[in-house]
Amino acid sequence: MTIVPSGAAPSSTAPAQGAGPLLRAWRQRRRLSQLELALRAESSARHISFVETGRARPSEEMVLRLAEHLEVPVRERNALLLAAGYAPRFTETPLDDPALDGVRAGLERLIRGYEPYPALVVDGVYTVVAANRGIAMLLDGVDEALLTPPLNAMRLTLHPGGLAPRVLNLREWRGHLLHQMERQLALHRSPRLRELYEEVAAYPVPASAPGDGSGGEVPDFALPLRITHEGRTLSFVSSISTFNTPMDVTVAELAVETFLPADPATAKHLQAYAS
Known part of the structure; x- marks a missing residue:
């Protein structure tokens, strides 16, 4: 269950035309008018217009303020700052750096405490940086090549x-x-994430692959993951957690996914397997 470094994080490069087009794209993605964004950022629609068209250069503080109101991911905030001519504000600390000892220890305690239910921690390209024994149980029978580090969820x-x-x-x-x-x-201009998406989307799906596979009781509050293990059908609903207001790119892109038993039979099987 040791957390391991996951290699290079998703890359993001700022276009040469400045921050204006990037900010406009984020505003349109959030479906906000220039006036709505101006009111939230305590600015004026005229100034927002000038920034987006390149007629005005936003201050560093304004770039960060707009990025926050537009809910721009931390990595992309650095890209906005670079495009506007400023130095990146947010560090990108390697996960195995001593500065993140507290983060790593906390994540390990969290997923260990979730046992016997499965839980894992992934980075921005789904590299598994930590997993508990519940996850290890589900990996029985997986091709050895897929279990060679770094694992990808x-x-x-x-x-x-x-x-x-x-x-x-x-x-x-x-x-x-x-x-x-x-x-x-x-949300991310990440070549590595795009490459992973194209890879997994191209995996063949057998014509005989089951559909909803409900087979009875299926939670109507969330899509379950229904998977067989040692001749039994286990059903889980998953939850993903991220850090609140992270100030580091690496920490911002970590996510904890936990799998909660969706029925009593699954919970009973996991408890019995763990003991």
Whole structure:
């Protein structure tokens, strides 16, 4: 369950035309008018217009203020600052740096305390940086090549040699994961994430792959992951947590995914397996 460094993070480069087009794109993505953004940022629609068209250079403080009201990811805030001619504000500390000892220790305690239920920590390109014994249990039978570090959660789940053959509602779960990645790609100019998406989206889906695979009781409050393990059907609903107001790119892109038993039979099986 040791947290391991995940290599280079998703890259993001700022275009040469300045911060204006980037800010306009973020504003349009958030479906805000120039006036609405100006009111939130305590500015004027005229100034926002001048910034977006390049007629005015925003101050460093204004770039950060607009980025916050537009909910721009931390990595992309650095890109905005660079495009506006300022130095990046947010560090990108390697996960194995001593400065993040407290973060690593806290994450390990968190996912260990969640046992016997599965939990893992991934970075911005779904590299698994920590996992508990609940996750290890589900990986029985996975192709050894997929278990060679660095592990990737999307490959482990969707690859034909991974969990995919045991996922009873593969089409629905696959669609959910691909849509999740598509939402991230809309927020990050990340070549590595785009490459991963194209790879896993191209994995073959058997014509006989099951549909909803409900087979009975399915929670109506969330899409379950239904997977077989040792001849039993386990059902989970997942939850993803991120850090609140992170000031470091690496920390901002960490996510903790936990899997909660969706029925009593699954909870009972996990408890019995753990003991």
